[in-house]
Amino acid sequence: MTKPFSERLVLLIGIFVAVLGSLFPFFWFVMTSLKSQIHVEAIPPTWWPDGSLTFYESVLFDRHVLTSMGNSLIVASSTTVIALLIATPAAYALARLRLSGKAWMLGGLLCVAMFPQLVIAGPIWQILKRLGGLNTHWGLVLPYVTLTLPLAVWILATFFKELPLELEEAARIDGCTAWQTLSKVMLPLAAPGLFTAAILTFIYAWNEFFFALLILTDPAKHTLPVGIALFQGEFTMPWGEIAAASVIATLPLIVLVLLFQRGIISGLSAGAVKG
Amino acid sequence: MNTKDEDRLREEQPCRLLDRLSILHMTQSTRDQTTGWLMVFPALTVVTIFSLYPAMDSFLLSLHRVYLSLPGLGQSFIGLRNYTHLFQDPVVHQAFIVTLGFVILSTTLELLLGLGIALVIHEHFRGRGWVRAAVLIPWAIPTVVASQMWRFLLNDQYGVVNLILFGDRVGEYVPWLADPWTAFCAIVVADVWKTSSFAGLLILAGLQAIPDEMYEAARIDGARAWQRFRHVTFPLLKPAILTALLFRTIDAFRVFDLVFVMTQGGPGDATQVIQFYGYKTLFTEGRMGYGTTVSVTVFVALLILSVFYVRTMGSTLLKREPT
Numbered sequence: 001m002t003k004p005f006s007e008r009l010v011l012l013i014g015i016f017v018a019v020l021g022s023l024f025p026f027f028w029f030v031m032t033s034l035k036s037q038i039h040v041e042a043i044p045p046t047w048w049p050d051g052s053l054t055f056y057e058s059v060l061f062d063r064h065v066l067t068s069m070g071n072s073l074i075v076a077s078s079t080t081v082i083a084l085l086i087a088t089p090a091a092y093a094l095a096r097l098r099l100s101g102k103a104w105m106l107g108g109l110l111c112v113a114m115f116p117q118l119v120i121a122g123p124i125w126q127i128l129k130r131l132g133g134l135n136t137h138w139g140l141v142l143p144y145v146t147l148t149l150p151l152a153v154w155i156l157a158t159f160f161k162e163l164p165l166e167l168e169e170a171a172r173i174d175g176c177t178a179w180q181t182l183s184k185v186m187l188p189l190a191a192p193g194l195f196t197a198a199i200l201t202f203i204y205a206w207n208e209f210f211f212a213l214l215i216l217t218d219p220a221k222h223t224l225p226v227g228i229a230l231f232q233g234e235f236t237m238p239w240g241e242i243a244a245a246s247v248i249a250t251l252p253l254i255v256l257v258l259l260f261q262r263g264i265i266s267g268l269s270a271g272a273v274k275g
Numbered sequence: 276m277n278t279k280d281e282d283r284l285r286e287e288q289p290c291r292l293l294d295r296l297s298i299l300h301m302t303q304s305t306r307d308q309t310t311g312w313l314m315v316f317p318a319l320t321v322v323t324i325f326s327l328y329p330a331m332d333s334f335l336l337s338l339h340r341v342y343l344s345l346p347g348l349g350q351s352f353i354g355l356r357n358y359t360h361l362f363q364d365p366v367v368h369q370a371f372i373v374t375l376g377f378v379i380l381s382t383t384l385e386l387l388l389g390l391g392i393a394l395v396i397h398e399h400f401r402g403r404g405w406v407r408a409a410v411l412i413p414w415a416i417p418t419v420v421a422s423q424m425w426r427f428l429l430n431d432q433y434g435v436v437n438l439i440l441f442g443d444r445v446g447e448y449v450p451w452l453a454d455p456w457t458a459f460c461a462i463v464v465a466d467v468w469k470t471s472s473f474a475g476l477l478i479l480a481g482l483q484a485i486p487d488e489m490y491e492a493a494r495i496d497g498a499r500a501w502q503r504f505r506h507v508t509f510p511l512l513k514p515a516i517l518t519a520l521l522f523r524t525i526d527a528f529r530v531f532d533l534v535f536v537m538t539q540g541g542p543g544d545a546t547q548v549i550q551f552y553g554y555k556t557l558f559t560e561g562r563m564g565y566g567t568t569v570s571v572t573v574f575v576a577l578l579i580l581s582v583f584y585v586r587t588m589g590s591t592l593l594k595r596e597p598t
Contacts, residue, residue: 007500014395019409025468026416028435029424043445045438086321089314099311105319112326114577116529118553118570122336122563123329146325149318178310207417209532214558225419229536239427246420253415261408268473269480 026250033243040240055244064219065245068227071216072249074137075223076205079144083152083201084194086145091156092182096168106157113150117210125214135218143211148201155200155267159193160186196267199260203253224249330574337568343561350564357568367569369544370552373459377548378527381466385523386516388467389474394504396475397482414472422536425465426452452538455545462533462546469533470526474519481515482508525577549573 003011032040033056034049059065094102124143125134133139163186171181187194209225216222222230228249231242257264337357339350361367396407413421428435431450441447451457485508493503531550534540540547540555549569557566 010500011395011398011400014391015400015406018392018395019406021468022410022413022472025424025428026412028428032427041433043432043448044443045433045435086317090318093311093314097307097311097314099308099315105315109318109322111578112322114525114580115326115330116550116570116573116577117531118529118550118557119333119567119574120326120329121554122557122567122570123332124325126332127325127329142321143325146321149322153318178307178314182314203415207419209417209419209535213535225417225532228417228423229419229532231423239430239433242423243427246423250416250420253417254412257411257415258408261404261411264411265407265476265479268476 029243030247032239033247035240037240041236055240056248059241059244059248063241063245064222064227065224065248067220068222068224069248071137071221072206072223072225075140075144075212076202078137078141079148079205080198080202082141083145083148084198087149087152087156087197088187088194089182090149091153092160092186093178094153095157095160096186097178106154109150109153112146117147121211121214124211128215134215135221137221140212140215140223143215144205144208147208147211148204151204152197152201155197156190156193159190159196163189192263193267196260196263199256199264200267203256206253333567333574334571336563337571339564341563343563353564357565358572360565361568361572366544366547366552367549370547370549373544373546374528374530374548374550376459377463377466377530378524381463381470381527382520382523384463384467385471385474386478386520388471389478389519390512390516392472392475393478393482394508397479410472410475413469414476416469418469418532419536421465421469422533425461425468426537429461453542455542458538458542458546462530462537465533465537466527466530470523474523477519477522478512478515481512481518484515485511521580521583525580528573528577 031049034051034053035046036050036052036054039046039050039052093099094106120143128134128139128142131139133142167185167189168181171185176184207225208223209229212223212226213229216226219227224245228242228245231238231245336350338352338354340353340357341350392410396403396410400406416424427433429451431437431448431453434448434451436451437448440449449457451461489507489511490503493507498506529550530548531554534546534548534551535554538546540551550573553566553569553573556562556569560566
């Protein structure tokens with residue numbers, strides 16, 4: 001059915017505003033990263049960049065951005081792997097097995113997700129200090145796993161619930177234990193959910209700032225967000241360098257969004273509405 | 276059935292045979308319980324050690340006077356005196372007002388824009404996947420990056436906002452982050468830009484759950500676009516909007532990164548939100564006891580909200596139990 005012209009016009013304007021509003025601010029930052037110092041500090045600002053790559057050179061070779069990127073990669077991928085290893089069996093048990101106290105556990109997980117970081121930050125800092133975990137990658141991965149578990153469990157539980165019950169029953173009748181049913185029947189079917197949970201966990205860990213700021217005080221251990229937040233120039237703010245480092249930190253996420261837009265959207269809403 | 280048949284059956288379908296024997300059936304369900312507990316055990320352990328224990332510990336700390344810089348003083352128990360102090364602390368009052376203003380203003384704008392975004396990306400048109408990806412990008416960008424970005428866009432000399440508003444009239448350029456009111460608006464704008472699409476996605480999920488027949492029926496009855504929205508979409512969308520509202524409220528209460536990067540709570544105390552004030556007392560000034568009192572108070576406020584949340588939303592998951 002074709003829509004009246006006025007409705008199509010409103011939709012067109014809506015699309016235009018949404019895309020422009022979402023992209024323009026970051027687009028401007030990307031342009032800034034491609035200017036040379038004179039253009040960044042021009043008053044009034046210049047519209048178009050001169051295509052200079054000096055900021056990228058200085059960020060990649062002089063500053064610690066490459067080290068920070070490595071740190072971010074290690075922390076975010078370890079968090080993702082560990083969180084999923086722990087969350088998958090828990091989500092399966094909570095979604096499918098007869099288990100007393102299920103309601104309490106799901107509600108408790110939800111409450112944990114609501115904790116202000118500050119309320120657990122002090123004690124976690126003290127635990128890590130005692131264990132020697134300050135300024136280490138694992139010292140950051142531990143709280144990250146805790147913080148991402150609720151979301152991962154909820155997403156996976158939602159996916160497990162949507163799988164047909166018959167397949168599982170057939171496996172159980174054939175003599176599979178709960179573990180075998182999970183690993184041989186349910187996991188392959190829940191692969192899209194697993195993948196979505198992995199992407200969301202990774203993005204969370206890649207972007208987290210508060211705990212990274214507290215736990216990693218040594219500049220050689222900084223993750224990208226901490227590095228970018230604490231960027232200091234000698235006399236003025238090094239905006240060109242900040243923009244270049246920001247673009248580098250954001251690029252992997254943009255690739256993830258472009259490739260997996262569908263999965264991300266269904267995963268984010270799975271945790272909330274469908275849940 | 277002779278014994279030979281039974282043997283064959285036992286070999287082929289052991290579980291079905293077990294099912295017939297009620298005692299064995301019971302042991303299987305107890306075994307399920309054990310396996311279930313084993314499956315949730317790692318998750319429970321991690322959450323207990325790194326979330327529940329720290330939260331309890333914070334609560335205990337808030338009943339003590341502790342200075343990180345003066346370990347010799349030890350921890351003296353002072354009961355609820357931190358809390359009575361908190362309720363009389365003018366800085367805390369100011370921080371609560373700023374936080375509350377931030378929460379109300381930003382969540383309202385995010386829900387309105389989110390609703391708009393959801394309505395747009397729910398429509399069918401060519402290139403919808405690209406539009407959805409474009410809208411998701413602010414959500415994916417690290418908050419720290421978004422904060423630095425807005426700090427630069429709002430810069431008093433090099434910022435594009437001044438360029439767009441005033442062009443070449445350099446004399447009229449506004450130092451947005453130097454004035455209390457515009458600085459407050461700046462963190463609201465940055466938060467709205469960053470998270471409206473998340474609110475939009477939650478609302479989109481609600482839109483997708485509305486069956487097309489409802490619209491068809493309204494169309495046949497001659498309802499115009501606005502009437503369809505007013506009488507069909509909006510009433511059915513209320514639960515999704517409520518979910519988005521609660522998610523966003525809870526998240527906005529915990530705002531930290533934006534303030535840390537963009538304003539450091541300034542100018543004056545204009546953007547000092549409660550989470551940032553708590554961070555300063557805890558880790559810059561090292562007043563462990565009082566700092567945790569601030570954080571526990573925020574926590575209790577959020578807990579009341581989450582209980583409300585679990586009551587309204589969490590029950591749907593439990594209602595859909597397979598057994």
